Amino acid sequence: MKNIKKLVxxxxxxxxxxxxxxxxxxxEPPAEEEPETKTYEDMVLCYPQLGAESxxxxxxxxxxxxxxxxxxIKQLIFSDAQQKQENQISAVRSCIAQGVxxxxxxxxxxxxxxxxLTEAKDAGxxxxxxxxxxxxxxxxYDVHLGSDMFLEGQRAAEEMNRLLPDGGNIVxxxxxxxxxxxxxxxxxxxxxxxxxxxxLDSQTGNFTRAEAIPVTEAFxxxxxxxxxxMFIHNDDMAIGAIEALKNAGIQPxxxxxxxxxxxxxxxxxxxxGWIQADVECNPLLGPQVIEIALKLMNGEAVEPEILxxxxxxxxxxxxxLIDSRQY
Ligand code: GZL
Numbered sequence: 001m002k003n004i005k006k007l008v009x010x011x012x013x014x015x016x017x018x019x020x021x022x023x024x025x026x027x028e029p030p031a032e033e034e035p036e037t038k039t040y041e042d043m044v045l046c047y048p049q050l051g052a053e054s055x056x057x058x059x060x061x062x063x064x065x066x067x068x069x070x071x072x073i074k075q076l077i078f079s080d081a082q083q084k085q086e087n088q089i090s091a092v093r094s095c096i097a098q099g100v101x102x103x104x105x106x107x108x109x110x111x112x113x114x115x116x117l118t119e120a121k122d123a124g125x126x127x128x129x130x131x132x133x134x135x136x137x138x139x140x141y142d143v144h145l146g147s148d149m150f151l152e153g154q155r156a157a158e159e160m161n162r163l164l165p166d167g168g169n170i171v172x173x174x175x176x177x178x179x180x181x182x183x184x185x186x187x188x189x190x191x192x193x194x195x196x197x198x199x200l201d202s203q204t205g206n207f208t209r210a211e212a213i214p215v216t217e218a219f220x221x222x223x224x225x226x227x228x229x230m231f232i233h234n235d236d237m238a239i240g241a242i243e244a245l246k247n248a249g250i251q252p253x254x255x256x257x258x259x260x261x262x263x264x265x266x267x268x269x270x271x272x273g274w275i276q277a278d279v280e281c282n283p284l285l286g287p288q289v290i291e292i293a294l295k296l297m298n299g300e301a302v303e304p305e306i307l308x309x310x311x312x313x314x315x316x317x318x319x320x321l322i323d324s325r326q327y
Contacts, residue, residue, distance in 0.1 A: 037298055040073050040290070041072055041074055042074055042297070044099075045068065045100065045293055046077045047078045047289075048088050048095065049080050049106060050081050050106050050108040051083035053176075053208050054235075055261070056207075056263060056283045058327075060106070060283035061080075062327075063283060063286035064285070064289060065078065065286075068290065071287075071290045073290065077098070079091040085107075088105070092105060092119075096125060099125075101297050102126050102297060103120055103125055104127075104128040104293060105127060105141075106129075107133075108132070108176065108179060109176065109178040109179050110132070110183065111135050113136045114140060117136050117140035117141055118140060126293075126297070127141040128141070128142060128293065129145070130145055130285060131145075131146040132149070133149075143292055144305050145289065146307065147307065147308050148184075149180055149181050149185050150185075151310075152185050152281060152310070153187060153189035153190075154191055155188075155279045156258045156277070156279050157190070158192055159276070159277035160229055161192070161193065164196075166196070167197050168198075169228050170227065171227055172189075172199055172201070172230070172232075173203065173205045173215060173231070173238075173241055174233055175206065176204065176207050177206075199231075201222070205232075205233075205240065208237065210240060211237070212232070212236070212239075217247075220244065220245075220250075228255065229255060229258070231258050232258070234261050235262070235263045235265050235275075238269060239265050252273030256276050257269075258278075260281050261283075262278045262279070262325075263327055264325045266278045266313075267321065267322040267325060268318075270313070271319050273315070275315070276314075278312070280311050281310060282310060284326060285308075
């Protein structure tokens with residue numbers, strides 16, 4: 001009898017074990033579909049360029065166009081706003097309407113971007129602020145990639161202090177009024193300028209050669225014989241100023257010039273003895289813009305502020321370096 005009970009118990013355990021093993025697989029819930037990783041070939045990039053006012057800008061535009069080709073992006077929507085903010089804003093709105101993947105905006109001035117940046121944000125389009133900065137809240141864009149303009153101004157002042165160790169009078173050729181580049185350089189310059197150097201006057205030449213000529217002529221007339229140095233916010237205006245200095249019979253080095261950008265034209269002016277120091281401002285931002293854009297397309301984290309490492313160039317090295325300059 002006992003053996004029968006043992007057999008029945010054993011058979012019951014066996015049946016239960018088989019039942020557990022043979023239970024139908026419980027279908028796993030389908031894994032959430034991972035979004036496909038975007039590639040450069042998917043990218044439609046909007047670059048509403050501010051203008052074509054300088055050799056720096058020309059090099060910046062060329063860098064964006066060349067790298068868009070090198071990386072093989074699907075489409076670059078490039079436009080030239082001729083230094084007018086309203087044209088840039090219209091170009092950004094057109095890109096939003098086209099549903100581009102990323103907008104890379106090089107703002108002509110700092111203010112006036114909140115509305116259109118909000119529209120891009122509401123449309124879910126990431127924005128990279130390129131080169132100059134904006135005053136809009138950083139929540140309205142994803143990244144700022146460019147130069148530290150305040151530091152560039154500080155470096156320019158340190159060079160002017162070195163060039164005028166006993167002090168003196170200078171004038172300033174200001175870039176585009178309200179632009180992050182000009183305002184930052186001017187503030188940084190004043191932050192480090194020695195007290196024994198006086199800024200007699202500051203007028204805008206709007207970053208162009210043509211507009212720098214009459215401004216310099218007016219300086220020479222108003223402050224005849226008083227000007228020891230000039231702080232000029234970019235090489236294009238410096239080249240315009242030099243033309244006016246030549247026409248006034250002034251010789252290279254009579255007035256100490258500190259300029260910004262480090263373009264080939266600036267290097268030539270250093271070789272010719274007109275510019276005594278050229279603070280670098282690098283326009284070749286194409287690779288970084290496109291690489292950052294792809295990260296934003298794929299929702300990857302990107303540093304909110306990416307500043308370019310820059311230096312100062314001097315006449316002593318200009319002749320050796322000029323042939324290797326990329327802009
Ligand atoms: C600076 C850039 C400035 C250059 C000028 O990053 O915005 O604009 O210094 C250019 O040459 O016109």
